[in-house]
Each structure stands twice: as structure tokens, then as C-alpha cells.
């Protein structure tokens with residue numbers, strides 16, 4: 001019997017919005033615990049692109065519990081480490097992948113975001129209904145369920161709706177309020193796209209920095225290509241996150257004159273299949289649920305790429321949210337409350353790290369606060385909370401018993 005059929009028998013229908021990382025991950029666990037799951041993704045197909053994202057600490061445990069350890073490791077970038085270089089390419093600093101027990105700057109599990117999304121989708125597509133090229137146009141909820149009208153005109157009813165639709169979540173705007181209320185721009189912009197590997201990259205990532213901007217090249221599994229990244233400081237950001245043309249113009253303008261290999265990387269901008277640019281921002285909300293609607297991943301608690309933990313939080317949050325809902329017999333009040341209680345501390349630690357890292361990139365003005373001292377004990381403790389700050393309950397047995405697990 002497929003997971004969806006089991007959920008169908010129980011009558012728990014869950015709509016998940018967004019099929020990147022958080023969406024397919026929570027769909028996996030909901031399906032495993034017996035819900036009938038539909039995932040709706042606005043893009044016409046799974047979105048490619050993005051730099052490597054990392055799984056550290058408890059996020060690695062979650063991947064193991066999903067049974068995906070081997071397949072995720074097989075898709076990893078196999079990056080040996082990172083060098084920072086000067087304009088002539090001379091090495092300034094070295095960070096090896098095995099530093100800090102594999103949980104450091106270059107994590108032991110580093111996978112391109114698009115590849116991770118594909119792995120999660122492949123692992124769930126059989127038991128889960130995926131709808132591409134559609135999105136929620138209207139939503140109303142009552143005590144027992146949520147009525148959804150899709151942009152395609154389709155109308156359906158679900159018991160629960162989970163928003164995993166990222167930093168600019170439309171579901172968040174629809175249910176909780178306008179973006180400005182929750183989105184905190186950290187003063188930086190990042191752009192990623194793949195380029196031909198004409199730079200002789202092997203297993204080492206190269207980064208070149210100037211005040212307020214930088215360029216980076218990362219080796220990927222396909223040795224004929226490399227993933228490029230540009231970073232620049234920007235006090236504000238008002239480019240539409242769906243207007244690729246405007247984003248490319250902004251990038252060209254802001255990194256003009258950048259040294260090292262930047263002009264050669266920029267020469268490929270018009271021909272890349274997977275351009276992605278976005279502001280570095282966090283989402284801070286004092287609650288992640290409203291009635292039968294709950295948010296997950298970047299939509300609820302983006303910690304920004306500056307924390308290096310957005311994907312880890314999405315994976316761990318997916319495990320905890322689905323597990324707590326099932327353990328609460330699918331009662332949204334109890335399940336959502338326990339999900340928040342378990343996740344808050346880890347989320348806040350990662351948001352703190354994201355803000356600290358963003359500060360280190362700022363060009364110091366005359367009144368600038370002193371740079372944080374990352375060698376202090378306080379930072380070690382913060383890192384532990386950020387990487388391992390959630391105890392993962394063992395939710396197995398939930399679908400058979402239908403009763404809350406004892407902890």
C-alpha cells in the first residue's frame with residue numbers, strides 16, 4: 001500500500017506549497033506517517049540551480065533517517081576545500097573539507113541545491129502527488145479544513161496546508177501579512193550560475209574578495225562546468241525576484257571592474273541555463289502557524305545563505321513538523337505548537353550566525369561596531385546550538401498506533 005492510500009484511508013489530506021528542499025522533505029515524512037500529500041510548485045518543472053548547500057550535525061541524521069544517506073553522498077560536490085586568492089590567483093588562506101570534523105566552512109555533505117532537490121523529488125514522486133506550474137490563488141479556512149482555489153481554476157479541500165515556498169512566500173503574504181513585516185534585508189546580494197570550466201578547477205573552490213564584493217568559482221560533479229557566485233553589498237534591494245533581465249543588469253552594474261577572473265565569468269552570463277540572484281535576507285516571525293496553515297523552511301525562518309544552514313534547517317524542520325503532527329494525531333494546534341517549541345532555539349542560533357557573518361562583510365565606517373571575536377567560547381556554544389540544537393525524537397510507530405509517542 002502506498003503512503004498516499006494509507007493517508008487517504010485516514011482522511012488526512014495535506015497540501016505542501018513549494019518543491020525545492022523543505023517541500024519534498026516534509027512530503028516524505030508526511031507520506032511515511034500516513035497522510036495523503038499533494039505538493040504544488042509554481043515553476044513548470046523542478047527548478048535547477050543554486051550553489052552548494054550544506055548538511056551538518058542533526059541535518060545529516062535526518063538524511064540518514066530518510067534512507068537517503070548513500071544517494072545524497074553520491075550526488076555531493078566532493079569539494080576538497082577552499083582557497084581565498086588575490087587578484088593574480090595567489091593563495092591567501094586554505095580551508096580543508098575535513099576541518100572541524102567535516103562540519104566546518106566546507107561541510108562534508110555539500111551538494112548543489114538543485115541536485116538535492118532532485119534527490120528528494122525522486123525519492124518521493126511515487127507516493128506523493130506533484131503538481132507543477134500552478135499555485136494557490138485563494139484560500140479560506142474553517143475549523144475542519146482549508147478550501148483552496150488554484151490559479152488553474154482547480155478547487156480542492158485539505159485538512160492542513162504547509163507553506164514551503166521560500167523567502168518570498170506568497171502563502172505567508174496571504175495568511176500572515178505583507179513581506180515587509182517579516183523580511184529583513186541584511187545588506188548583501190548573491191548571484192549564482194554555472195559556467196564552462198575553462199578555469200582548470202579541480203576539487204578546490206576559489207574565492208576572490210574586494211571590499212564590498214567578491215567572486216567565487218566552485219568545482220561540481222560535472223568536471224566540464226563550474227558554479228560561479230558573485231557577492232555585492234547593497235543597502236537596499238528592490239528588484240523583482242522573478243525579473244531575470246533586471247537582475248542580470250544589476251549584477252553587471254555592481255561587479256563592473258571587479259578583478260581576478262570576474263570578467264571571464266561575467267562573459268558567460270547571457271548563456272547560462274540556471275541564473276539565480278537574490279537578496280541576503282532573513283525571515284523573522286513570532287509564530288509560524290495560523291489555524292490549519294503552517295510555514296516551513298525559508299518561508300518561516302530563513303537564516304540566509306550567510307548562515308550556511310538554510311537547507312539544514314529546512315530538513316530538520318520538515319522531520320520535526322511531520323513527526324509532531326502525526327504524534328498529535330494530526331491536531332494542528334498541538335502539532336504546530338510542539339514543532340515551534342522544538343525548532344525555535346536552533347533557528348535563532350542560525351539567524352544570529354547569519355547576522356554575524358553578514359556584519360563581517362560590511363565595509364567598516366567610522367562608527368562601526370568592533371568585529372565579533374569568533375574565537376570566544378560564546379561562538380563555540382552558538383555553533384553547537386546552530387548545528388545540533390534540536391533533539392530528534394524517534395517518531396517511528398506513529399502511523400501504526402495513531403497515538404502520541406511517549407518521550
Ligand SMILES: Cc1cc2nc3c(=O)[nH]c(=O)nc-3n(C[C@H](O)[C@H](O)[C@H](O)COP(=O)(O)OP(=O)(O)OC[C@H]3O[C@@H](n4cnc5c(N)ncnc54)[C@H](O)[C@@H]3O)c2cc1C
Pocket residue numbers: 017018019020021022023040041042043047048049050051052053113134135136164165166167168169170171192276296297298299304305308310311314
Ligand atoms: C533556484 C534556487 C537557488 C538557490 N540557491 C541557493 C544557494 O546557492 N545557496 C543558498 O544558501 N541557498 C539557495 N537557495 C535557497 C535554499 O534552497 C534554501 O535556503 C533552503 O534550502 C530552504 O529551502 P526551501 O525549500 O525552504 O525554500 P526554497 O529553496 O526557496 O524553495 C521554495 C520553492 O517554492 C517555490 N514557490 C515559490 N512561490 C511559490 C508559490 N506561490 N506556489 C508554489 N510554489 C512556489 C519556488 O519555485 C521554490 O521551488 C536557492 C533557492 C532556489 C529556489
